Amino acid sequence: SFSDSAEPKKLQLTLAILKPDVASRPHIVEDIHDIIQENGFFFVATKHLHLRRADAEEFYKEHHGKFFHNRLVNFMSSGHIWAHILAREDAIAHWRKIMGPTKVFRTIHSDPHTIRGRFGLTDTRNVCHGSDSPKNALKEIAFFFPEFNAEKWYREDEPYYHPENVSFCSESLAHIPVKSSDKKN
Ligand SMILES: Nc1ccn([C@@H]2O[C@H](COP(=O)(O)OP(=O)(O)OP(=O)(O)O)[C@@H](O)[C@H]2O)c(=O)n1
Ligand SMILES: Nc1ncnc2c1ncn2[C@@H]1O[C@H](COP(=O)(O)OP(=O)(O)O)[C@@H](O)[C@H]1O
Numbered sequence: 001s002f003s004d005s006a007e008p009k010k011l012q013l014t015l016a017i018l019k020p021d022v023a024s025r026p027h028i029v030e031d032i033h034d035i036i037q038e039n040g041f042f043f044v045a046t047k048h049l050h051l052r053r054a055d056a057e058e059f060y061k062e063h064h065g066k067f068f069h070n071r072l073v074n075f076m077s078s079g080h081i082w083a084h085i086l087a088r089e090d091a092i093a094h095w096r097k098i099m100g101p102t103k104v105f106r107t108i109h110s111d112p113h114t115i116r117g118r119f120g121l122t123d124t125r126n127v128c129h130g131s132d133s134p135k136n137a138l139k140e141i142a143f144f145f146p147e148f149n150a151e152k153w154y155r156e157d158e159p160y161y162h163p164e165n166v167s168f169c170s171e172s173l174a175h176i177p178v179k180s181s182d183k184k185n
């Protein structure tokens with residue numbers, strides 16, 4: 001049964017962002033959302049938002065002092081973005097793998113079929129973000145989705161996320177699991 005909470009946890013959560021360079025191009029956003037689904041990710045939650053400059057500073061504070069920091073936070077607060085909580089086995093590594101390496105001017109040669117290789121503009125305007133560790137994933141999810149309770153999600157929702165047991169809501173861009181209590185016998 002899907003509701004057997006004694007099952008080992010299979011899904012990992014990660015925070016994905018579609019940055020302002022692609023968020024302003026709806027057909028590319030659609031392509032990337034399709035790539036995400038084709039790669040077996042579930043959309044757990046989605047937001048379309050515009051970061052204030054101070055929020056972008058906070059989000060990228062680990063890069064404070066680097067030569068690209070100023071252009072990075074200017075860019076990240078220059079327009080709307082998409083933030084997604086994604087779930088999958090090995091979600092963190094797999095999302096970073098299909099994004100491709102950070103530096104677009106190299107990636108267009110080394111990994112041209114990755115998301116950054118296909119759609120990236122420059123090393124800063126490189127399409128997307130992905131958490132780089134489980135600890136940062138939880139931190140970044142909390143940054144964009146303070147109302148999301150990961151512990152509760154693992155307890156109450158994760159066991160229901162099976163391909164045959166979710167429906168995709170294109171309005172909210174989220175996979176909705178069907179719980180047995182919702183099912184009519
Ligand atoms: N001190 C610097 C400045 C720049 N670069 C590199 O130089 C390249 C081009 O930088 P730049 O021309 O500033 O990029 P832009 O075309 O302005 O695009 P963006 O601001 O989106 O990065 C990038 O690979 C960047 O990583 C670098 O290695 N060291
Ligand atoms: N050398 C660089 N030149 C310009 N922008 C950069 C450079 N390195 C990183 N950035 C920007 O800063 C973001 C954060 O950098 P980093 O965390 O190192 O990469 P990633 O996004 O792949 O985890 C990158 O996605 C990119 O937008």
Ligand SMILES: [Mg+2]
Pocket residue numbers: 130132
């Ligand atoms: Mg990073």
